[in-house]
Amino acid sequence: MKLLLDAGSGGRASMRLINDIFVKHFDNDILAKMDDAALLHMSSPIAMSTDSYTVSPLFFPGGDIGTLAVHGTVNDVAMLGARPKYLSCAFILEEGLELEVLEKIVISMSSALSEAGVKIVTGDTKVVPKGACDQIFINTTGIGEIIPPTCSLGSPSGHNAKEGDVILLSGSMGDHGLTVMAARDNLSFVSDIASDSASLNHMIERLMLEVGDIHVLRDPTRGGVATTLNEIAEQSCVRCTLFEDRLPVKENVRAGASLLGLDPLYLANEGKLLCIVPKDKMQQALEIMRADEKGKDAVCIGEVSALPSSKTDNQSGNNTGHEKTGQVVLVTLMGGKRLLNMLEGAPLPRIC
Amino acid sequence: MDFSHSFHDAAMCKALLAKLDMQLQKYGxxxxxxxxxxxxxxxxxxxxLRSLLPSGLIHLSGPGCPVCVTHDAEVATFIQLAEKENVIIATFGDLIRVPAPDGRSLKHAQANGARVQIVYSPLDAIQIAKENPQSDVVFxxxxxxxTAPAIAGALLTAKKMGLNNFSVFSCHKLVPPALHALMGSSDTLIDSSAESASSARIDAFLLPGHVALILGLEPFKFIAEKYKCPAIVAGFEPADIIHALYSIVEQKIAGVPEVVNGYKRAVDDAGNPAARAILDKVFSVCDTQWRGLGLIPQSGLAIRGEFADFDAKVRYDIQLVETKPLPGCKCGDVLSGKINPSECPLFGKRCTPQNPTGPCMVSTEGSCAAWYNYQGIILD
Incomplete structure (x- = not known):
């Protein structure tokens, strides 16, 4: 059955859609009250994050737009060293959308929610005329309780990377980015890969409670590990050095990306985290990450050091154009060095 | 044997680099x-690899990036075509951010409602034409x-299918004539920016493995014969490149310049005659403009008259507009090895990957963009 504009009218058709699909699958006592807002009881400082989700195709190996909308926001909240508790969820639906498709997405959101231990407590639905959106857009906003930090720097933040810290990554890079690209463009030479879409809040809770001294937590989503580390390096005014021989990339992702001229360091992840801790906490943090199925391939990929004193001169004293306050350097397999810069936009496949 | 890893092997590459260094010292x-x-x-x-090369080996990045050498007049035409009613542009991905002289790219045209689709193969463009019979698809x-043989193949397919809503805007460039031009032969380069290029010193060429796969060694032999310059067809893994450089130094020591095949696991000395035949069937050689280098005679491919129905130049009566040289831009000097990107006064200031002025900054493969992105300031 196809979705009609009526379903967004606020009348009976809207009520049917809300009850038959959203309330049915997101079932919880707070949502069921159906008041204008959700009543929440929280005692600690709160972390809050919002994100809107659009993806083509809607379904891809390893997930769909619904799992992304849950995992993405849950992870963003958790990266502040918080325990995500509640989400809001707003749907923008295109007239003519198959209701079966919508329900399938809502069901997978529901199982992602229960796995993360998070509830959708308020929501909204709009139906727009055909062509005004691409099937379905989802916005989720999440809030969570800050886990009291034991670190003197406070809760994890991109500003807290310090000289002597190590950079840990919870698993392989680029799975999500390449999977979606392959599904969107029917790339037959890319096979056997799946998105890593997953919520990481349980792993983060253990890291916060047991290691405590966590300087930075970030999920390397769009732009990948290289972009996220550039953000951290700039915020913290440090140099991050990565070692290519330690970077975890699945063989088929490496091969597929290579054929397209793409670098897995810049491909999106949806179930990975970067964790920066003092070196003496590395082992403990890695053990906690590896104990979780989603972090079983966690490794130390690099280290943090002070920026070189002269940031604007290169060897020959020429103009380098780099006036930034942080940088990411890769030590290659061969032992050479190169910069990992931020990309201008999405990575584009090359001509040859 | 996993080729992709073994040719990256750190221990092997380091050993090769040490040998290369010794050989270079011997050459002096x-x-x-x-x-x-x-x-x-x-x-x-x-x-x-660049950071590990012996100091006596100077790497110059020539006109090898197809996006960079696509002339601004051609890029301006891409946008004009994209803005035509009923046209769908099908393109390889890295063209869509290339700025025309007015600063606009296909991305901007897309934002204004033009239909631009990224494809991975020209056959994808044919598929788009089949699926959109009411629109005209221009690849x-x-x-x-x-890339030209695959595009020739697509044209043949389109003709066989009798597809009447598909055409190709051919802006192809040929590598050997450009090398001729670079080697400073006064009869080859015509415009002024290219004239200055002729004074750059190039001691040896690392020839493109992909192009040699099609052409074989023959079209490159003039490099050694006429210009007494060693040239070696090289693969793309670090070990391939170090090996090729080693062979260059050996040739220099021996004093016998040759054109050799250092990529035998992929390239046949004779190239790929079938691919050349298909090229010849669909295209004829023509003069063409290179961004940064100017007009190089007999360095382009035009679609033959019998395929005129599929030639966007004919279909849309395309006349390339005159474009002014970009003030201050030294891309011509970079492409011809006269200067390093960082020696250009615009580099990193007015010209960045975010806001490229010159052609070498527009694609990730461009000399300036690679310099900016990978080299930067890590050499402390």
Whole structure:
């Protein structure tokens, strides 16, 4: 059955859609009250994050737009060293959308929610005329309780990377980015890969409670590990050095990306985290990450050091154009060095 | 054997580099080598090889990036075509951010409602034409001898299918005539920016493996014969490149310049005659403008008259507009090995990957973009 504009009218058709699909699958006592807002009881400082989700195709190996909308926001909240508790969820639906498709997405959101231990407590639905959106857009906003930090720097933040810290990554890079690209463009030479879409809040809770001294937590989503580390390096005014021989990339992702001229360091992840801790906490943090199925391939990929004193001169004293306050350097397999810069936009496949 | 890993093997590459260094010391002079392939550019920077090369080996990145050498008049035409009613542009991905002289790119046209689709193969463009019988699909034929055969194949397919809503805007460039031009032969380069290029010193060439796969060695032999310059067809993994450089130094020591095949696991000395036949069937050689280098005679591919129905130049009566040289831009000097990107006064200031002024900054494979992205300031 196809979705009609009526379903967004606020009348009976809207009520049917809300009850038959959203309330049915997101079932919880707070949502069921159906008041204008959700009543929440929280005692600690709160972390809050919002994100809107659009993806083509809607379904891809390893997930769909619904799992992304849950995992993405849950992870963003958790990266502040918080325990995500509640989400809001707003749907923008295109007239003519198959209701079966919508329900399938809502069901997978529901199982992602229960796995993360998070509830959708308020929501909204709009139906727009055909062509005004691409099937379905989802916005989720999440809030969570800050886990009291034991670190003197406070809760994890991109500003807290310090000289002597190590950079840990919870698993392989680029799975999500390449999977979606392959599904969107029917790339037959890319096979056997799946998105890593997953919520990481349980792993983060253990890291916060047991290691405590966590300087930075970030999920390397769009732009990948290289972009996220550039953000951290700039915020913290440090140099991050990565070692290519330690970077975890699945063989088929490496091969597929290579054929397209793409670098897995810049491909999106949806179930990975970067964790920066003092070196003496590395082992403990890695053990906690590896104990979780989603972090079983966690490794130390690099280290943090002070920026070189002269940031604007290169060897020959020429103009380098780099006036930034942080940088990411890769030590290659061969032992050479190169910069990992931020990309201008999405990575584009090359001509040859 | 996993080729992709073994040719990256750190221990082997280090051993090869040590041998290369010894050999270079034996030669005792500086060698300025030029690669003319975007994949080589990226590989040399990306693998970190550039930071490990002996100081006497100077890497020059020539006109090997197909996006960079696509002339601004051609790019301006891409946008004009995209803005035509009922046209769908099908293009390789890295063309869509290339700025025309007015600063606009296909991305901007897209934002204004133009239909621009990224494809991975010209056959995808044919598929788009089949699926959109009410629209005219124009494929932007950009690239060297490497991509041209597939595009010729697509044209033949379109003709066989009787597809009447598909055409190709051929902007192809040929590598050997450009090398001729670079070697400073006064009869080859015509415009003024190219004239200054002729004074650059190039001691050896790393020839593009992909192009040689099609052409074989023959079209490159003039490099050794006429210009007494060693040239070696090289693969793209770090070990391939180091091996090729070693062979260059050996030739320099022996004093016998040759054109040799250092990529035998992929390239046949005779190239790929079938691919050349299909090229010849669909295209004829023509003069063409290179961005940064100017007009180079007999260095382009035009679609033959019998395929005029599929030639966007004919279908849309395309006349390339005159474009002014970009003030201050030294891309011509960079492409011809006269200066390093960082010696250009615009580099990193007015000209960045975010806001490119010159052609070498527009594609990730461009000499300036690679320099900016990979080299920067890490050499402390």
């Amino acid at each position: 002079k500086e060698i300025r080598f030029m690669e003319v392939c975007g994949t080589h550019t990226v590989s040399i920077f990306q693998s970190g 932007l034929g950009v690239g060297f001898e490497t």
